[in-house]
Amino acid sequence: MPDHGVLNDPWTYDVVEARYVAGRRPFGTLDLVLEKDGQRLVLRFTDAHDLAIDPGFPYCYMGLELLDVSSIGWERTRIRVQGSEDAPGIRFWAGDVQRIDG
Numbered sequence: 001m002p003d004h005g006v007l008n009d010p011w012t013y014d015v016v017e018a019r020y021v022a023g024r025r026p027f028g029t030l031d032l033v034l035e036k037d038g039q040r041l042v043l044r045f046t047d048a049h050d051l052a053i054d055p056g057f058p059y060c061y062m063g064l065e066l067l068d069v070s071s072i073g074w075e076r077t078r079i080r081v082q083g084s085e086d087a088p089g090i091r092f093w094a095g096d097v098q099r100i101d102g
Contacts, residue, residue, distance in 0.1 A: 006098075015032055030045045064082075064090075
């Protein structure tokens with residue numbers, strides 16, 4: 001699957017916070033706070049589901065991947081988040097993602 005275009009080189013960022021909020025929809029919202037060179041940004045994933053977080057997460061070398069899986073054709077699923085390294089990480093599917101700088 002191709003990389004999602006919301007963030008270039010996501011594996012170069014550290015995950016410093018993860019917040020999941022259950023909503024009225026079938027799935028919730030997940031905010032990942034990322035940091036690189038002292039700058040923070042938030043990736044807000046809507047319709048986040050099948051969330052798995054390994055013991056030891058966040059691990060600085062987990063190699064975060066954001067994949068565009070829209071070609072699969074699954075309803076409410078267009079994004080796959082996972083680690084590219086064999087290290088403790090986070091994995092989930094989502095319907096959409098929005099980048100929030102600041």
